[in-house]
Amino acid sequence: MDPSSRNSHGFVNLLASQSSPPIDIDSAEAHVTSPGLVKPAERRKWSxxxxxxxxxxxxxxxxxxxxxxxxxxxxxxxxxxxxxxxxxxxxxxxxxxxxxxxxxxxxxxxxxxxxxxxxxxxxxxxxxxxxxxxxxxxxxxxxxxxxxxxxxxxxxxxxxxxxxxxxxxxxxxxxxxxxGPEVVSAEEEVRPPGVKASKAAKRKKPNEAAYEQIQSILAQKNTLSNKKILDRLLAKNIETLSDHEVALKNKLISEML
Known part of the structure; x- marks a missing residue:
């Protein structure tokens, strides 16, 4: 064999013997052997x-x-x-x-x-x-x-x-x-208001909201008052009612209906 070939072959063998084994970068057991290779961090479990x-x-x-x-x-x-x-x-x-x-x-x-x-x-x-x-x-x-x-x-x-x-x-x-029939549980969620309703409520001034609340309360009271009056009129004998009471009774009945 040519001396130059033997020298070249020996140099290659020397390099191979001094080289490090390949590193599996994807392995969780990989070690830091050079600045560019870092052991992957383990995924943190959710508690x-x-x-x-x-x-x-x-x-x-x-x-x-x-x-x-x-x-x-x-x-x-x-x-x-x-x-x-x-x-x-x-x-x-x-x-x-x-x-x-x-x-x-x-x-x-x-x-x-x-x-x-x-x-x-x-x-x-x-x-x-x-x-x-x-x-x-x-x-x-x-x-x-x-x-x-x-x-x-x-x-x-x-x-x-x-x-x-x-x-x-x-x-x-x-x-x-x-x-028996299906009963709504107290723990069940009440459906939240929609986007438009929520925005409208936020846009209302405090005075406007208070005014609407008062009006609603007054309307409920008025309805209850009219119902009591109608109950008293219905309890009376129709022959004893005056013309005014008859007209009022008919009016209240019409409103209730």
Whole structure:
């Protein structure tokens, strides 16, 4: 072999023996071996407390009829981020960015919506004497059978279950027997006023609002007074009524109708 070839081949082998093994940048076990290579940060899990604060932030921001309907999506989630990070319940916790809140909410919303359907199915299959715990167990079993995974966000469902969007349309058998026709629960959400109504209320001056309230009270009192007068006139014998009383009675009857 030519001496120059042997020298070249030996130089290549020397370089190969001194080179470092390849580094898997995507591996969570990667070490910092040079200024350009950093060990990836582990994804921080959401705690139960964080989920509850996030749900509270979303519900309160959504229920503002002016802000939630007339702002860009980014602004909406920016407000949720501010609400979330300023919560005293998360004092000492690391803050979350709005994009993290949005991503987490997407998962919570999807999973809770699935479980609502499972819970409704469990209520329909509820046998006589079964308790709410029995219904919950059956709902979890249905969820697992349908989606091949356990439902781990029950704390989120309990926060959202009485909101209009996630409220179940079924009732436990015990309540159905006691109440008969469907009874509106005190915990159910009262639908917030629309955007136009809220704006109109804000534009009204305090004096105008007070005047309208007084007028409404006076109208109610006037109606009650007329009803009492009519009741007294109807209780009298028609033959004993004067022409004026007959005319008044007919007028009040006409107004009531």
């Amino acid at each position: 139960t407390k964080e989920d509850i604060v996030l749900i509270s932030a979303w519900l309160n921001t959504r229920k503002d009829p002016i802000v939630s309907n007339e702002q860009k999506l980014g602004s909406f989630w920016k407000r949720i981020e501010e609400y979330f990070n300023s919560s005293p319940h998360l004092f000492g916790s690391l803050p979350r960015e709005w994009s993290q809140c949005k991503q987490r909410w997407g998962r919570v919303n999807a999973e809770v919506c699935k479980f609502v359907g499972c819970h409704e199915s469990a209520l329909k299959e509820q046998a006589s004497g079964q308790t709410e715990n029995d219904v919950m167990k059956l709902a979890h079993d249905i969820f697992f059978n349908d989606y091949n995974v356990k439902f781990c966000l029950e704390h989120c469902w309990r926060e959202l279950r009485f909101d209009q969007k996630w409220r179940s349309h079924c009732q436990p058998k015990e309540k159905r027997k006691e109440s």
